Each structure stands twice: as C-alpha cells, then as structure tokens.
Amino acid sequence: MAAFAGCRVVLQALRPRAPRPGGGTRRYSSDARSGDDLSVRYLDGDDAGIVVIGLNRPKAKNAISKGLVKGMSETLESVRKNNRVRTVVLCSMVPGIFCAGADLKERAKMHQSEVGPFVSKARELITDLGNLPMPTIAAIDGAALGGGLEMALACDIRIAATSAKMGLVETKLAIIPGAGGTQRLPRAIGVSLAKELIFAARVVDGSEARALGLVSHAVEQNNSGDAAYLRALELAREFIQQGPIAVRMAKLAINQGIEVDLKTGLAIEEACYAQVIPTKDRLEGLAAFKEKRPPRYKGE
Numbered sequence: 001m002a003a004f005a006g007c008r009v010v011l012q013a014l015r016p017r018a019p020r021p022g023g024g025t026r027r028y029s030s031d032a033r034s035g036d037d038l039s040v041r042y043l044d045g046d047d048a049g050i051v052v053i054g055l056n057r058p059k060a061k062n063a064i065s066k067g068l069v070k071g072m073s074e075t076l077e078s079v080r081k082n083n084r085v086r087t088v089v090l091c092s093m094v095p096g097i098f099c100a101g102a103d104l105k106e107r108a109k110m111h112q113s114e115v116g117p118f119v120s121k122a123r124e125l126i127t128d129l130g131n132l133p134m135p136t137i138a139a140i141d142g143a144a145l146g147g148g149l150e151m152a153l154a155c156d157i158r159i160a161a162t163s164a165k166m167g168l169v170e171t172k173l174a175i176i177p178g179a180g181g182t183q184r185l186p187r188a189i190g191v192s193l194a195k196e197l198i199f200a201a202r203v204v205d206g207s208e209a210r211a212l213g214l215v216s217h218a219v220e221q222n223n224s225g226d227a228a229y230l231r232a233l234e235l236a237r238e239f240i241q242q243g244p245i246a247v248r249m250a251k252l253a254i255n256q257g258i259e260v261d262l263k264t265g266l267a268i269e270e271a272c273y274a275q276v277i278p279t280k281d282r283l284e285g286l287a288a289f290k291e292k293r294p295p296r297y298k299g300e
Contacts, residue, residue: 057094076128089136091141098140098148123179126147134244137235146168150177150184160228162206166209245275249276256268
C-alpha cells in the first residue's frame, strides 16, 4: 500500500473481509488510516480493486476542514495514479452523518482574506473527486449538507439510506454553494428543481432524494447504520468484474459527451472506443466468451 505524504498513514494487515463502517469491529484486508480525518482502505481477495475512503471526524460531524481537504487531496492523487484501483467508495466512519459541510468553527477563525482561497481549494478537491478515471460511489448513511452533498454530487453514483438527510443549505447563511453545487445539482435533477432546493435551502430525506433523481438507490437503514455502504459495496463488486479499461473509457465518454451536442459526443465515443481495441483485455473477453468461462481482466 502507498503511504500518503503528511497523512500519518499506518498499514495494518487484517482479515480479508469487507467491513461495516458503522457497526462492530472494522476488518479489512488492509487498512490505511490518516489521523482523525480520513480512513483509506484497499480491499483485496474477491474485492481487490475496491478502495473505500471513509470520512472520519466524529467530533466535527465530518465537517470539511483544512486538514481534511489536504489529506483527501493527497489520497485522491494517489488513487488516481494507481491502475489497480477499479472503483472508489466514499462513505463515513461516523454513525448518522456523511458530511455536515464546511467546518464553520474553523471558518469563523479565518481572516476574510483566507476564506476565498480555502473555498477554492475545497472546490478543487471536489473537482478532483469528480475527475477520477474510475467509477466513484457515494454511500450516504447520514446527513449530507452543503459541501457534504457537493462532495457526493461529484461522485458518479449516489446511494442513500432512506433516513439520510441531504440539502444545499448555504442560502441560510447568506452564501451560495461554492464547491460545484450550483452546477452539479441542476445536471443531476434538472434546473427548476435544483433552483427550488437551493433557493429554499431545503433538506430532503433519502426517499425524496430518490424520487427527485438525486440518488440512484434509497435503502432502508439497518441496525448497524451502514445500509447505504453495504449497497455501495455490492455495486462496486459488480463494477470490478468488468474490463477496467473499458469502464474507464465508458466513464470518460459519458462525462465528456454529456456536455456537448450529439454529433460531438458520438465522436468522443468513437475516440474512446478506439482506446479499447488494442487491449489484451478485449481479447481476453472474446476468449472467455468463446470458452464459456469468466474473463480474467488485468487492465492491460
């Protein structure tokens, strides 16, 4: 496992079993932890290729601080460079909360001149999350407010517990969403509904979020408080069985194509398709189909 500079990461070899973040002893194939702010876990065995990034600031309800921005930025850079990573799950290690948004206690101590640069760094972090080449899944088992929801919106797929609370509530503080919320929420649920939620600083639960299209799946919460995480892990296991280069190219084609006209989008798809033709994985897929066996993709 890679150690992230400045994050005080400690690796521990543990039982190769995927955990439940909200309940009982957490057991992983390997566990890389970064102080009190972040938990980074690389799963192996049948779950090899899944990385779980857990927000871990229990006293601050996972609020976005300078330290969290720094640690998560370093983590995303390491994950981005690792071709063995096939899917990223973003979750919380704190029961009942995903992320409460900006750390307002820290913000109150900032000089006015510091606020703009910090918000820019937070926006850059969330943009980096959105630009990861592999699929990303946000598991929302608790409140995701303000910057917390903006972080989830940067992920490809969002799964929420029906009891989770979500909203861009910045207008209550006489500010606006500043880390992509005014752009990503309309793209997720449509312009009119996004305006309504942002103007009213409205908070919705997981069921309402599913009806709006804000999340892809809403699941009943369990006694351990990690139902969304477990559903996200199931989905990640589906993703890692597919050709990793193909999945990355599909994500690139979708992300770039959705922003342009159809003709340009089709050209982007063609260019991405051209990248998978010479791969060993494509030949392996054909061979596995012919031999009626599961493919063994290596990302080559």
